[in-house]
Amino acid sequence: MLIRVGYSMTVEVNQPTHLFTMMSVHPERAVDIVRQSPTETFPQVPKRAFIDQHGNSCLRMVAPVGEFTITQDAIVTDSGLPDPIEPDADEWRPEHLPDDCLRYLSASRYCETDRLADLAWGLFGATEPGWARVQAVCDYVHQRLTFSYGYARATRTAMEAYTERVGVCRDFAHLAIAFCRCLNIPARYVNGYLGDIGVEPDPSPMDFSAWFEVYLGGRWHAFDARHNHPRIGRIVVARGHDAMDVPLLHSFGLHKLKAFRVWAKEDNPSSRVASSRYDTPTRTHWGPPGRSPLDLGAPKGVTHLL
Structure with a gap:
């Protein structure tokens, strides 16, 4: 099975703001990635990748003043099987x-x-x-x-x-x-x-x-x-101890979430139509501008997953 996944996030900052994101497919699934666009930003800025203490893929950059969009799209191969159930798996002291x-x-x-x-x-x-x-x-x-x-x-x-x-x-x-x-x-x-x-x-x-x-x-x-x-x-x-370890976006300064969308659906190559690399698939869901479930009540400078 092929699954198409991706996101587009737009934030607004009132001064140049250093931030890092944690939204790429985990490195353990690298062998399963059939196609993945580089993380794009609008406007374009220099970016530097690193792996954190939990093995997660992160990306650093400085957002310029104004609206700043980050987006990525990928197709990942998957077994198509549901989560395994292993009732004999035992606890270890x-x-x-x-x-x-x-x-x-x-x-x-x-x-x-x-x-x-x-x-x-x-x-x-x-x-x-x-x-x-x-x-x-x-x-x-x-x-x-x-x-x-x-x-x-x-x-x-x-x-x-x-x-x-x-x-x-x-x-x-x-x-x-x-x-x-x-x-x-x-x-x-x-x-x-x-x-x-x-x-x-x-x-x-x-x-x-x-x-x-x-x-x-x-x-x-x-x-x-x-x-x-x-x-x-x-x-x-x-992955991490809890949500504090894995914010989607951590900014070292105030930011306002303007738009956010995520897609994850089965991809059918035979029915795929030609599109630009910035197009999103059908059934893309949009979060409400300025008030996404991601950051309701989030501490300043951090956009957490909920």
Whole structure:
């Protein structure tokens, strides 16, 4: 299966502003990229790529005064299979975990394990360890929280999501991650593309999606507390402790989000029509100008994924 993914973001700044983005397909999927346009900016500016401490692909640049647009388009090959289910994947005791897993057992900005530990063990301590326990966490979070973009708040923590019982995809992920860490299961935050492939189309504006991964049976597995069923075509963009590690755009100065759109859909070469490299595919979703789900309530200078 071929999946076409991409984005276009326009921000406005009132002075030259250094920023970096984290919106390219993750380096681990480089071998799957069939075609990818270079990241384009309007106006054009010098750019420099780097890899952060979590292995994510980032791009640095300085936005000139006025409106500044960043865009990229790619076609990625995918198995076309839904997320695998491996009920025999077991938990590893902390002393048996690889060193690089230990950091994903600790509290982070949005995942307060100290405040949720007693609750986590009370809810899931008697559940069979391993895959069944993580699935029980997903089932609980999926039922506990009500999803709506109208509930977006970039400062909401896992504990607040639990108390308020509302959120967007990042809140579902944060609460599930916090519960898993409390149970000594390494868990990390993931954002990426997730199109309406194999499911009924979602009428809401398309956005980057958030889910999480846990370490079971010697490797990482994807779980999604918001949708809570296997999905086709997840394409990872970035990973971290939580959303604080993976903002789509981080600017060192104030910026205003003017327009934002994301696309992720199955690509059919036989029906593809000739188009310019800046054209977007059908069913491209547009975010509302100046008020995207991405940055509602976001700290100044940071556009977070929600």
